[in-house]
Amino acid sequence: MADELMLEIVTPEKMAFSGNVEDVTIPGTEGEFGVLRGHEAFLTSVDIGQLVFTKNNKKTHYAVNTGYAEVTANKVTVLIETAERSDYIDKNRARRAKENAEARLEKIAKDSDEFEKARAALMRAIVRLNVAEK
Amino acid sequence: MASLKDIKRKVGAVQKTKQITRAMNMVAASKFKASQLRMENFRPYASKFMDVLNSLALRVESMSHPLLAVRDPRRIRVICMTSDRGLCGGFNTNLIKSTERFLKDKTKEDKEISLINVGRKGRDFFRKKANIIGQWVDVLSKFDMTLAVSISNDVIVPFIKEEYDELYLVYNQFVNVSVQRPTVVRLFPLPSIGQDVDIDPDKRLDYLYEPSEEALLQKLLPMYVHVLVYRALLETSAGENGARMAAMDNATNNCEELIRSLTLKMNKARQAAITAELMDIVGGTEALSKG
Incomplete structure (x- = not known):
């Protein structure tokens, strides 16, 4: 118990996860970072990526979208706009989304606003696919 | 006086209407429950988000962000958020009216106005009346945060x-x-954040910020807009179904009232027909006995 960490994953739709975990890895904007109990309190933004936590020696993967993470010594709160657990991801849909995004990226100019949007969509699709395969 | 058959047909029709309105009432009630649940689920997210945003804003000395930029408000953009479907009482009408009033006021001040419609009803109303530059139609029956983000x-x-x-x-x-x-x-420029909030200094945690406070705030401000829009969407959806529930409840009651008065009329007509027939028979026998 002593080295457990309280993790809360909050999305606008619901509390995606709430419970004690052994460790958690979060895709921060400044790079991925791992948190164990007793971590220095800090606040950072979260990017599109993969969130992994270990509970009872079992890893659980989530595909997450932008948000932020608040870390205190015994509690981590992750506020993100979407969070999908690996076993809920529809692989075929993710693959299609990836193909669509790739096709769109081909067509548009690099400096347009659309480009950034399409790039983010592609990122999300890739992350979702990776997570789904875990 | 309407014939017995006509009234009977009318009663049948009203009865059918009543069935429909009652069904719609029940559907709206269950949808309302669902949207209320979503509002409740959103609350922890919104309140945590505001906590962090406020405490961050307090720590940053001067905020500068394109979304906070105050310019001479010459060109104004308005988002009008109505529902996609009707039959919900004055829900859309009231909203459209106040939008129109607002637009009129701004036009008087010589502002250049553009309109974004969310929801079919508002779009249909303003289609030929205003400068519409964006529309989101048929999105409200099922939406999530991605809609608010877009x-x-x-x-x-x-x-x-x-x-x-x-x-x-x-x-x-x-x-x-x-x-x-x-x-x-x-919405824009965003009203300043963190000015009228008093956070207990003891409760304020000293965090390490990564990246810097300013950079973090830059990231959080667009998310703040998402939160505001999402909340408005949720309230619209809950309000629409609540309004429909009330409207359909009223309609059902009115149907009952109508059926009652029509039944009374029908009984009267039937009685009148019987009386008339009796009079005929009595008249007939009397004429016979006299002869």
Whole structure:
């Protein structure tokens, strides 16, 4: 118990996860970072990526979208706009989304606003696919 | 006087209408429950988000962000958030009216106005009356945060590019099941954050910020817009179904009333027919006996 960490994953739709975990890895904007109990309190933004936590020696993967993470010594709160657990991801849909995004990226100019949007969509699709395969 | 058969047919028709309105009432009630649940689920997210945003804003000395830029408000953009479907009482009518009033006021001040419609009803109304530059139709029956994000991005980017100077959102604030209040709020430039909040200094945690406070705030401000838009969407959806529930409840009651009065009329007509027939028979026998 002593080295457990309280993790809360909050999305606008619901509390995606709430419970004690052994460790958690979060895709921060400044790079991925791992948190164990007793971590220095800090606040950072979260990017599109993969969130992994270990509970009872079992890893659980989530595909997450932008948000932020608040870390205190015994509690981590992750506020993100979407969070999908690996076993809920529809692989075929993710693959299609990836193909669509790739096709769109081909067509548009690099400096347009659309480009950034399409790039983010592609990122999300890739992350979702990776997570789904875990 | 209408014939017996006519009245009977009318009673049948009203009865059918009543069945429909009652069914719609029940559907609206269950949808209302669902949207209320979503509002409740959203609350922890919103309140945690505001906590962090406020404490961050307090720590940053001077905030500068394109979304906070105050310009001479010459070009105004308005988001009008109605429902996609009708039959919900005055829900859309009231909202459209207050939008129209707002637009009229701004036109008087010689502002250049553009309109974004969320929801079919508002779009249909303003189609030929205003300068519509964006529309989101048939999206409200099933939506999530992605909708709020796309709507927000559609207004954030042009604002940063200085294509317009002020953004207002007109939506129905959800007060309770039977009360929805049309509200106008200014979205851009964002009203300053963290000024009228008192956070207990003891409770304020000293964090390490990564990246810096300012950079973090830059990231959080667009998310703040998403939160505001999403909340408005949720309130619209809950309000729409609440209003429909009330409207359909009224309609069902009116149907009952109508059926009652029609049944009375029908009975009277039937009685009149019987009396007339009796009179005929009595008259006939009398004529016979006299002869």
